Amino acid sequence: MRTRFTEEFGVHHPIVQGGMMWVGRAELAAAVSEAGALGIITGLTQPTPEDLVKEIARCREMTDQPFGVNLTILPAISPPPYAEYRQAIVESGVKIVETAGSNPKDHLPVFHEAGIKVIHKCTSVRHAIKAEQLGVDAVSIDGFECAGHPGEDDVPGLVLIPAAAARLSIPILASGGIADARGMVAALALGADGANMGTRFMCTAESPVAEQVKQQIVANTELDTKLIFRTLHNTARVAANAVSAEVVSKEAESAEFSDIQHLVAGARGRKVFEDGDLDAGIWSAGQCQGLIHDVPTAAELVDRMMAEAEEIITGRLAGMVEAGEKVR
Numbered sequence: 001m002r003t004r005f006t007e008e009f010g011v012h013h014p015i016v017q018g019g020m021m022w023v024g025r026a027e028l029a030a031a032v033s034e035a036g037a038l039g040i041i042t043g044l045t046q047p048t049p050e051d052l053v054k055e056i057a058r059c060r061e062m063t064d065q066p067f068g069v070n071l072t073i074l075p076a077i078s079p080p081p082y083a084e085y086r087q088a089i090v091e092s093g094v095k096i097v098e099t100a101g102s103n104p105k106d107h108l109p110v111f112h113e114a115g116i117k118v119i120h121k122c123t124s125v126r127h128a129i130k131a132e133q134l135g136v137d138a139v140s141i142d143g144f145e146c147a148g149h150p151g152e153d154d155v156p157g158l159v160l161i162p163a164a165a166a167r168l169s170i171p172i173l174a175s176g177g178i179a180d181a182r183g184m185v186a187a188l189a190l191g192a193d194g195a196n197m198g199t200r201f202m203c204t205a206e207s208p209v210a211e212q213v214k215q216q217i218v219a220n221t222e223l224d225t226k227l228i229f230r231t232l233h234n235t236a237r238v239a240a241n242a243v244s245a246e247v248v249s250k251e252a253e254s255a256e257f258s259d260i261q262h263l264v265a266g267a268r269g270r271k272v273f274e275d276g277d278l279d280a281g282i283w284s285a286g287q288c289q290g291l292i293h294d295v296p297t298a299a300e301l302v303d304r305m306m307a308e309a310e311e312i313i314t315g316r317l318a319g320m321v322e323a324g325e326k327v328r
Protein backbone atom coordinates (compact mmCIF):
# COMPACT_ATOMS: atom_id res chain seq x y z
CA MET A 1 0.00 0.00 0.00
CA ARG A 2 1.42 3.40 -0.96
CA THR A 3 0.24 6.66 0.57
CA ARG A 4 1.72 10.15 0.82
CA PHE A 5 2.93 9.16 4.27
CA THR A 6 4.77 5.99 3.17
CA GLU A 7 6.30 7.86 0.23
CA GLU A 8 7.39 11.01 2.07
CA PHE A 9 8.58 9.31 5.27
CA GLY A 10 10.16 6.22 3.70
CA VAL A 11 8.07 3.81 5.79
CA HIS A 12 6.85 0.55 4.26
CA HIS A 13 3.34 0.43 5.77
CA PRO A 14 1.03 3.38 6.62
CA ILE A 15 1.06 2.50 10.33
CA VAL A 16 2.72 4.43 13.19
CA GLN A 17 3.21 3.56 16.85
CA GLY A 18 2.63 6.82 18.69
CA GLY A 19 4.85 8.01 21.53
CA MET A 20 3.84 6.48 24.87
CA MET A 21 5.24 7.49 28.24
CA TRP A 22 6.93 4.49 29.97
CA VAL A 23 5.98 2.25 27.01
CA GLY A 24 7.85 3.67 24.00
CA ARG A 25 11.20 2.06 24.72
CA ALA A 26 13.70 0.71 22.20
CA GLU A 27 12.32 -2.88 22.23
CA LEU A 28 8.85 -1.81 21.10
CA ALA A 29 9.98 0.87 18.63
CA ALA A 30 12.47 -1.54 17.03
CA ALA A 31 9.90 -4.34 16.76
CA VAL A 32 7.38 -2.01 15.10
CA SER A 33 9.95 -0.64 12.65
CA GLU A 34 11.24 -4.15 11.87
CA ALA A 35 7.63 -5.03 11.02
CA GLY A 36 7.66 -2.29 8.37
CA ALA A 37 5.64 0.30 10.31
CA LEU A 38 7.09 3.34 12.12
CA GLY A 39 8.20 2.71 15.70
CA ILE A 40 8.66 5.71 17.99
CA ILE A 41 10.81 5.99 21.11
CA THR A 42 9.32 8.28 23.75
CA GLY A 43 11.98 10.87 24.56
CA LEU A 44 10.87 11.83 28.06
CA THR A 45 10.64 8.21 29.24
CA GLN A 46 14.42 8.47 29.41
CA PRO A 47 15.45 10.34 32.57
CA THR A 48 18.14 12.45 30.87
CA PRO A 49 19.09 13.47 27.31
CA GLU A 50 22.20 11.26 27.67
CA ASP A 51 19.96 8.27 28.41
CA LEU A 52 17.94 9.10 25.31
CA VAL A 53 21.11 8.99 23.20
CA LYS A 54 21.80 5.50 24.61
CA GLU A 55 18.21 4.36 24.01
CA ILE A 56 18.37 5.51 20.37
CA ALA A 57 21.65 3.61 19.96
CA ARG A 58 20.05 0.49 21.51
CA CYS A 59 17.15 0.77 19.06
CA ARG A 60 19.54 1.09 16.16
CA GLU A 61 21.24 -2.15 17.22
CA MET A 62 17.87 -3.90 16.94
CA THR A 63 16.72 -2.48 13.59
CA ASP A 64 18.13 -0.82 10.50
CA GLN A 65 14.65 0.41 9.55
CA PRO A 66 13.61 4.03 10.14
CA PHE A 67 12.23 4.85 13.59
CA GLY A 68 11.30 8.12 15.25
CA VAL A 69 11.43 9.88 18.62
CA ASN A 70 8.48 11.54 20.37
CA LEU A 71 9.10 14.87 22.08
CA THR A 72 6.09 15.79 24.20
CA ILE A 73 6.33 19.47 25.05
CA LEU A 74 3.97 20.10 27.95
CA PRO A 75 3.86 23.41 29.76
CA ALA A 76 5.20 22.70 33.26
CA ILE A 77 6.28 24.56 36.37
CA SER A 78 9.73 23.01 36.11
CA PRO A 79 9.89 21.68 32.52
CA PRO A 80 12.38 19.03 31.41
CA PRO A 81 15.35 20.42 29.41
CA TYR A 82 13.54 20.23 26.06
CA ALA A 83 16.36 21.87 24.10
CA GLU A 84 18.80 19.25 25.40
CA TYR A 85 16.47 16.38 24.50
CA ARG A 86 16.08 17.98 21.06
CA GLN A 87 19.85 18.14 20.69
CA ALA A 88 20.16 14.46 21.71
CA ILE A 89 17.72 13.56 18.94
CA VAL A 90 19.57 15.64 16.35
CA GLU A 91 23.01 14.31 17.29
CA SER A 92 21.76 10.71 17.28
CA GLY A 93 20.91 11.03 13.59
CA VAL A 94 17.19 10.20 13.95
CA LYS A 95 15.29 11.44 10.89
CA ILE A 96 11.68 11.46 12.12
CA VAL A 97 10.29 13.25 15.20
CA GLU A 98 6.77 13.26 16.61
CA THR A 99 6.06 16.45 18.58
CA ALA A 100 3.00 16.78 20.81
CA GLY A 101 1.66 18.68 23.78
CA SER A 102 1.97 22.27 22.58
CA ASN A 103 3.10 24.49 19.72
CA PRO A 104 6.27 22.99 18.14
CA LYS A 105 7.53 26.28 16.64
CA ASP A 106 10.61 26.65 18.86
CA HIS A 107 11.85 23.20 17.84
CA LEU A 108 11.12 23.15 14.11
CA PRO A 109 14.08 25.18 12.78
CA VAL A 110 16.65 22.94 14.50
CA PHE A 111 14.92 19.73 13.40
CA HIS A 112 14.53 20.91 9.81
CA GLU A 113 18.11 22.18 9.69
CA ALA A 114 19.17 18.61 10.61
CA GLY A 115 17.00 17.12 7.83
CA ILE A 116 14.49 15.70 10.33
CA LYS A 117 10.85 15.35 9.30
CA VAL A 118 8.37 16.43 11.96
CA ILE A 119 4.97 14.86 12.58
CA HIS A 120 3.03 17.11 14.94
CA LYS A 121 0.27 15.47 16.95
CA CYS A 122 -2.75 17.60 17.78
CA THR A 123 -6.43 17.24 18.58
CA SER A 124 -8.24 19.84 16.50
CA VAL A 125 -8.47 21.12 12.93
CA ARG A 126 -7.40 24.61 14.01
CA HIS A 127 -4.23 23.32 15.64
CA ALA A 128 -3.50 21.14 12.60
CA ILE A 129 -3.83 24.16 10.30
CA LYS A 130 -1.55 26.16 12.57
CA ALA A 131 1.03 23.34 12.54
CA GLU A 132 0.91 23.17 8.74
CA GLN A 133 1.44 26.95 8.57
CA LEU A 134 4.46 26.58 10.88
CA GLY A 135 5.93 24.09 8.42
CA VAL A 136 5.54 20.64 9.99
CA ASP A 137 5.81 17.77 7.51
CA ALA A 138 2.71 15.85 8.64
CA VAL A 139 0.10 15.97 11.35
CA SER A 140 -1.23 13.17 13.50
CA ILE A 141 -4.74 14.03 14.66
CA ASP A 142 -6.14 12.44 17.80
CA GLY A 143 -9.90 12.00 17.93
CA PHE A 144 -11.91 11.96 21.14
CA GLU A 145 -11.61 8.14 21.31
CA CYS A 146 -7.87 8.28 21.92
CA ALA A 147 -5.81 7.32 24.92
CA GLY A 148 -4.07 10.22 26.63
CA HIS A 149 -5.05 13.82 25.91
CA PRO A 150 -8.00 14.21 23.48
CA GLY A 151 -8.28 17.99 24.01
CA GLU A 152 -11.48 19.71 25.07
CA ASP A 153 -13.56 19.72 21.86
CA ASP A 154 -14.79 16.10 22.07
CA VAL A 155 -14.85 15.57 18.29
CA PRO A 156 -14.41 11.89 17.36
CA GLY A 157 -12.27 10.74 14.44
CA LEU A 158 -15.20 10.05 12.14
CA VAL A 159 -15.76 13.81 11.91
CA LEU A 160 -12.32 15.15 12.83
CA ILE A 161 -10.32 13.38 10.12
CA PRO A 162 -12.43 14.38 7.08
CA ALA A 163 -12.78 17.90 8.53
CA ALA A 164 -8.98 18.11 8.74
CA ALA A 165 -8.45 16.50 5.33
CA ALA A 166 -10.63 19.19 3.74
CA ARG A 167 -8.35 21.93 5.09
CA LEU A 168 -4.81 20.51 4.96
CA SER A 169 -2.30 19.82 2.20
CA ILE A 170 0.29 17.84 4.20
CA PRO A 171 -0.08 14.10 5.01
CA ILE A 172 -2.44 13.25 7.86
CA LEU A 173 -2.24 10.34 10.28
CA ALA A 174 -5.54 9.41 11.88
CA SER A 175 -5.08 8.65 15.55
CA GLY A 176 -7.38 7.42 18.28
CA GLY A 177 -9.63 4.39 18.30
CA ILE A 178 -7.77 2.40 15.66
CA ALA A 179 -6.88 -1.16 16.63
CA ASP A 180 -7.36 -3.20 13.48
CA ALA A 181 -7.56 -3.11 9.68
CA ARG A 182 -11.17 -1.94 9.70
CA GLY A 183 -10.25 1.23 11.57
CA MET A 184 -7.23 1.82 9.35
CA VAL A 185 -9.17 1.40 6.09
CA ALA A 186 -11.91 3.64 7.46
CA ALA A 187 -9.28 6.28 8.31
CA LEU A 188 -7.86 6.09 4.79
CA ALA A 189 -11.38 6.45 3.39
CA LEU A 190 -11.87 9.54 5.58
CA GLY A 191 -8.86 11.19 3.96
CA ALA A 192 -5.95 10.08 6.16
CA ASP A 193 -2.63 8.88 4.76
CA GLY A 194 -1.96 6.46 7.59
CA ALA A 195 -2.99 5.30 11.05
CA ASN A 196 -1.34 6.11 14.38
CA MET A 197 -2.00 3.66 17.23
CA GLY A 198 -1.14 3.71 20.92
CA THR A 199 -3.26 1.33 22.99
CA ARG A 200 -3.07 -1.44 20.34
CA PHE A 201 0.76 -1.38 20.31
CA MET A 202 0.86 -1.21 24.13
CA CYS A 203 -0.84 -4.61 24.02
CA THR A 204 1.80 -6.45 21.94
CA ALA A 205 4.43 -8.99 22.96
CA GLU A 206 7.34 -6.52 22.70
CA SER A 207 5.61 -3.78 24.69
CA PRO A 208 7.54 -3.42 27.97
CA VAL A 209 4.45 -3.18 30.22
CA ALA A 210 3.58 -5.92 32.73
CA GLU A 211 1.57 -8.89 31.46
CA GLN A 212 -1.29 -7.95 33.85
CA VAL A 213 -1.75 -4.65 31.98
CA LYS A 214 -1.96 -6.44 28.62
CA GLN A 215 -4.49 -8.95 29.99
CA GLN A 216 -6.56 -6.09 31.46
CA ILE A 217 -6.64 -4.37 28.06
CA VAL A 218 -7.82 -7.64 26.48
CA ALA A 219 -10.50 -8.01 29.18
CA ASN A 220 -11.64 -4.36 29.00
CA THR A 221 -14.44 -3.15 26.74
CA GLU A 222 -14.89 0.17 24.97
CA LEU A 223 -16.63 1.38 28.14
CA ASP A 224 -13.62 0.89 30.38
CA THR A 225 -12.03 4.32 30.22
CA LYS A 226 -12.43 7.43 32.36
CA LEU A 227 -11.93 11.06 31.42
CA ILE A 228 -9.94 12.75 34.16
CA PHE A 229 -8.86 16.41 34.50
CA ARG A 230 -12.01 17.58 32.68
CA THR A 231 -12.57 20.25 35.30
CA LEU A 232 -8.97 21.42 34.87
CA HIS A 233 -9.37 21.73 31.06
CA ASN A 234 -6.55 19.25 30.58
CA THR A 235 -8.63 16.14 29.85
CA ALA A 236 -6.92 12.76 29.77
CA ARG A 237 -8.47 9.43 28.82
CA VAL A 238 -7.19 6.68 31.09
CA ALA A 239 -8.16 3.11 31.95
CA ALA A 240 -11.03 2.71 34.38
CA ASN A 241 -9.71 1.62 37.79
CA ALA A 242 -10.06 2.52 41.45
CA VAL A 243 -7.74 5.54 41.14
CA SER A 244 -9.32 7.09 38.03
CA ALA A 245 -12.78 6.60 39.63
CA GLU A 246 -11.59 8.45 42.73
CA VAL A 247 -10.16 11.30 40.65
CA VAL A 248 -13.43 11.69 38.73
CA SER A 249 -15.49 11.70 41.92
CA LYS A 250 -13.19 14.23 43.59
CA GLU A 251 -13.46 16.45 40.49
CA ALA A 252 -17.25 16.22 40.72
CA GLU A 253 -16.87 17.67 44.21
CA SER A 254 -14.92 20.63 42.72
CA ALA A 255 -11.51 19.41 43.87
CA GLU A 256 -8.44 21.50 43.05
CA PHE A 257 -5.39 19.91 41.40
CA SER A 258 -3.64 19.88 44.77
CA ASP A 259 -6.42 17.59 46.10
CA ILE A 260 -5.82 14.95 43.42
CA GLN A 261 -2.11 15.43 42.72
CA HIS A 262 -1.09 12.50 44.95
CA LEU A 263 -3.42 10.18 43.00
CA VAL A 264 -2.19 11.07 39.53
CA ALA A 265 1.58 11.19 40.15
CA GLY A 266 3.59 9.84 37.20
CA ALA A 267 5.57 7.54 39.50
CA ARG A 268 2.35 5.74 40.47
CA GLY A 269 1.37 5.21 36.84
CA ARG A 270 4.82 3.87 36.14
CA LYS A 271 4.29 1.31 38.93
CA VAL A 272 1.22 -0.01 37.09
CA PHE A 273 3.30 -0.70 34.00
CA GLU A 274 6.36 -2.06 35.78
CA ASP A 275 4.80 -4.08 38.63
CA GLY A 276 1.45 -4.96 37.06
CA ASP A 277 -0.38 -3.47 40.06
CA LEU A 278 -3.42 -2.25 38.11
CA ASP A 279 -4.72 0.04 40.86
CA ALA A 280 -1.36 1.62 41.74
CA GLY A 281 -2.10 4.78 39.73
CA ILE A 282 -3.61 6.10 36.51
CA TRP A 283 -2.57 4.69 33.13
CA SER A 284 -3.56 5.87 29.66
CA ALA A 285 -5.75 3.59 27.55
CA GLY A 286 -8.25 4.29 24.77
CA GLN A 287 -11.76 3.19 23.91
CA CYS A 288 -10.30 0.80 21.32
CA GLN A 289 -9.60 -1.56 24.22
CA GLY A 290 -12.99 -2.98 23.24
CA LEU A 291 -11.50 -4.07 19.89
CA ILE A 292 -8.39 -5.72 21.36
CA HIS A 293 -8.64 -9.45 22.03
CA ASP A 294 -5.07 -10.74 21.94
CA VAL A 295 -1.39 -9.98 22.54
CA PRO A 296 0.32 -10.52 19.18
CA THR A 297 3.91 -9.64 18.34
CA ALA A 298 4.25 -6.28 16.59
CA ALA A 299 5.03 -8.12 13.35
CA GLU A 300 1.96 -10.37 13.66
CA LEU A 301 -0.19 -7.29 14.28
CA VAL A 302 1.19 -5.26 11.37
CA ASP A 303 1.11 -8.24 8.94
CA ARG A 304 -2.44 -9.07 9.98
CA MET A 305 -3.60 -5.46 9.59
CA MET A 306 -2.06 -5.13 6.13
CA ALA A 307 -3.48 -8.48 4.93
CA GLU A 308 -6.94 -7.68 6.30
CA ALA A 309 -6.84 -4.14 4.89
CA GLU A 310 -6.21 -5.55 1.43
CA GLU A 311 -9.03 -8.07 1.89
CA ILE A 312 -11.44 -5.32 3.01
CA ILE A 313 -10.55 -3.04 0.08
CA THR A 314 -10.23 -5.56 -2.75
CA GLY A 315 -12.68 -8.10 -1.32
CA ARG A 316 -15.52 -6.75 0.77
CA LEU A 317 -15.67 -3.16 -0.54
CA ALA A 318 -14.83 -3.99 -4.17
CA GLY A 319 -17.42 -6.78 -3.95
CA MET A 320 -20.08 -4.24 -2.99
CA VAL A 321 -19.25 -2.15 -6.06
CA GLU A 322 -19.28 -5.23 -8.32
CA ALA A 323 -22.61 -6.38 -6.89
CA GLY A 324 -23.99 -2.88 -7.48
CA GLU A 325 -22.79 -2.92 -11.09
CA LYS A 326 -24.52 -6.25 -11.72
CA VAL A 327 -27.94 -4.98 -10.66
CA ARG A 328 -27.55 -1.69 -12.55
Ligand SMILES: Cc1cc2nc3c(=O)[nH]c(=O)nc-3n(C[C@H](O)[C@H](O)[C@H](O)COP(=O)(O)O)c2cc1C
Nearest residue numbers: 018019020021100146147148176177197198199286
Ligand atom coordinates in the same frame (compact mmCIF):
# COMPACT_ATOMS: atom_id res chain seq x y z
C1 LIG B 1 0.21 4.42 27.80
C2 LIG B 1 0.16 5.58 26.86
C3 LIG B 1 1.02 6.65 27.04
C4 LIG B 1 0.99 7.73 26.15
N1 LIG B 1 1.91 8.74 26.31
C5 LIG B 1 2.01 9.71 25.36
C6 LIG B 1 3.03 10.68 25.42
O1 LIG B 1 3.88 10.69 26.33
N2 LIG B 1 3.08 11.62 24.44
C7 LIG B 1 2.19 11.63 23.41
O2 LIG B 1 2.31 12.48 22.53
N3 LIG B 1 1.18 10.74 23.34
C8 LIG B 1 1.08 9.78 24.28
N4 LIG B 1 0.10 8.82 24.17
C9 LIG B 1 -0.89 8.91 23.05
C10 LIG B 1 -0.52 8.01 21.87
O3 LIG B 1 0.69 8.40 21.26
C11 LIG B 1 -1.61 8.03 20.79
O4 LIG B 1 -1.79 9.35 20.31
C12 LIG B 1 -2.94 7.50 21.31
O5 LIG B 1 -2.72 6.36 22.10
C13 LIG B 1 -3.87 7.16 20.16
O6 LIG B 1 -5.05 6.62 20.64
P1 LIG B 1 -5.32 5.02 20.73
O7 LIG B 1 -4.71 4.59 22.02
O8 LIG B 1 -6.79 4.91 20.69
O9 LIG B 1 -4.61 4.37 19.57
C14 LIG B 1 0.07 7.74 25.08
C15 LIG B 1 -0.82 6.66 24.92
C16 LIG B 1 -0.77 5.59 25.78
C17 LIG B 1 -1.72 4.44 25.56
